[in-house]
Amino acid sequence: MKQVKSYEEFLNCKIDKQKVYLLLYKAGSQTSECAFTNIAHAAKQVAAIHLFYADVTVVKDIHIQYNVTSAPALLEFEKGKLINLIKGCNDAQYYKALFEDSIFLAAVSNSNAIQKRVTVYSTPTCTWCNTLKTYLRKHHIQYTDIDVSKDQRMADELVKRSGQMGVPQTDINGEIIVGFNQTRINQLLGIKNN
Numbered sequence: 001m002k003q004v005k006s007y008e009e010f011l012n013c014k015i016d017k018q019k020v021y022l023l024l025y026k027a028g029s030q031t032s033e034c035a036f037t038n039i040a041h042a043a044k045q046v047a048a049i050h051l052f053y054a055d056v057t058v059v060k061d062i063h064i065q066y067n068v069t070s071a072p073a074l075l076e077f078e079k080g081k082l083i084n085l086i087k088g089c090n091d092a093q094y095y096k097a098l099f100e101d102s103i104f105l106a107a108v109s110n111s112n113a114i115q116k117r118v119t120v121y122s123t124p125t126c127t128w129c130n131t132l133k134t135y136l137r138k139h140h141i142q143y144t145d146i147d148v149s150k151d152q153r154m155a156d157e158l159v160k161r162s163g164q165m166g167v168p169q170t171d172i173n174g175e176i177i178v179g180f181n182q183t184r185i186n187q188l189l190g191i192k193n194n
Helices: 007-011 030-045 092-109 127-138 152-162 182-189
Strands: 019-025 051-055 073-078 081-087 118-122 144-147 169-172 175-178
Touching: 019 030, 030 051, 030 092, 092 127, 118 127, 118 152, 127 182, 152 169, 152 175, 169 182, 175 182
Parallel strands: 019 051, 118 144
Antiparallel strands: 019 073, 073 081, 118 169, 169 175
């Protein structure tokens, strides 16, 4: 984690890289300190992450540029463009998964392999969801992750398509798999376990 003390300094940190994260936090705030600690812990476990932080009690020009009105807020940038904003404090495992997914997706997007369309419907607290996503990453399968706890429209659509409310559910080229059915996932994606 590298501290930045102004918007200009942040821009000079070559934020046009594939993925960059910026934590805006307020020193002395319990929630901000929680986010700072958990993000720092997660970052230590993930190599090659571009992570910056700024204390909004000192740095007054960054949050204005991105219309951030509360701290803590973790801003996710892709090639210099803000693509995601995560507010509040999450546990270190959540941040670790977020960082690992971004590194994994960057690696997969640089390969030329054609792959089936894979969408995972999950929630952050679901153990089997995290097991499924780890399994897909291990086998270099690119996927879209939809957190149905934050998107009621997608949760309703999922129930309509599968008849099930539980997660994880995986859509592989239109076929829905409920739960972590490793055998069926392997068949559809051509994964061969040794």
